[in-house]
Amino acid sequence: MKKSKKFFALLLTVSMAVGLFSGCGEQTKDTGSNDTSEVKDVQEDSNNSASSEEKEVFTLTVHAGAEQGDWNEYWLFKTIEEKFNVDIQVEMMSSEVLNEKIPLMFASDDLPDFFVNSIGDVSEYGSEGYLLNLADYVSEEKTPNIWKIWEEYPAAKAANTELDGNIYAITGINSAPSGPVINHFYINYDWAEEILGKVPETLDEFYEYLVGVKERDMNGNGDATDEIPLGGFYGAGEATHVFSAILGAFGFTRMGTEAIDGKVVYVPAEENYKYFLEFMHKLYVEELLDPEFFTQTEDQVNAKETNYLYGCYSYYASWVNQPDETIWRQYDLLEPLTSEYNSVKKVAANDISTLGKFMITKNCENPEKLMEILDWMLSEEGYWAICNGPEKGTWEEYPDYGYTYEFVNDYTITMEYTFDESKYANVNEWTQAEITPPYGYLPEVYSYENLGAETQNYLISQTIEHYSPYWYVGWPSTIKYTQEENEELALINTDINSYKDEMVTKMITGEVSTDEFETYVEGLKDRKLDRMLEIYQAAYDRWLESQ
């Protein structure tokens, strides 16, 4: 159950940005392995034989789920082979097998020409010389698309650049207007209208709204006591944690480390966090925060959403857990709140959202050719092919299959797909089996709010309307750490997090008074808070210098 939830969540995060489409809809990890020797043999055969039509062979090792068809037979790879006059030999295996095999492949120097998607520690394999520094192969003349992306989105280049200055993997990007979103915080607009005559804009109005939900029979079931003003659970990730949005009223956008005016702070140790805890304590005592917030699971939270009990909550989209359209449409994104502690409206945003990964090994004899293919993947034509498969009428074998589309506005399109419905239950199954790898495997530049379903249209347009004007990058994802830093941070973070979780819980429930906040901060310092901030500050300063 848990696994499928996670899968669903991932699917949603992805489809949120990309639309309903299949190849652009799923990340997979699963079983199904292959024998390496087979691929090697094929390669040797084609190298030695005159019947190879002089097509240069490139080997690729990748993990793929059981529901994915043979990449060697994918429409996409056939298209690439034809376009570039190459023969790509794909060796597929499950992610478990790949994870086990990768270190051995590197240790024994038994490497394919290239990899896509994840293979573990790219910076380590790169610095050891197994992966090529792809920056050497990028130029305005030879790889115009990569060049253009790096010009337009310096963060895309920064995300790929390791601390040694080299680039061992090149990614694509999601540059769609709603791409930067980290968390969706929902409030019932109809209820707010009824209670306040407006949607709350300040922390005080937000509090009034919560009280109103608590006191009235907002869901109209005749029971004025079943409404829970603020839902959620403490263990949620940043994407679905209600703290993420409420902290905005106190001047923070991240739940952990954040850079404020160039100074790195640990948010839960900041003075305003004390006022945040006081606020949350008040909500807890007055039962405006779900009384089960600290004990319940995600499934329980989802069930309460389904049962139309919550006045607000964070989730990937309002329609995920709510089957009734007239109900989920009442919930919309709450714009950032201001308060006596903070007057600037800020919504947590990512600096860059990367897509896919492409790495070339030192065993590749013609990296220029692979760079040409990679550059094409990052072109507009490449995007349409990778993300959408064949345009209807262009596939010689099956001219009836493929997509058609229409522009709704500059950043919105609607799409339709035709495929063999006697063979596949949905477009997703079809593309995974025959057309192209799932979204996120290959680098591509995704820039449209590629809409297949009205629900996604709703989500994305609301994100653009309510969040985009207030995007704020509190902690860039392109910050890099050395191996030593990573190791030290891992130790300190474990210590600090468990203590912070314990104390934050106690201060919200009242077991420990928020008057003890300074003592708690001392406790964080005993657990090397200052050293942690020193490391983060150094990493941040390095990042700043590289901009």
Ligand SMILES: [Ca+2]
């Ligand atoms: Ca009720």
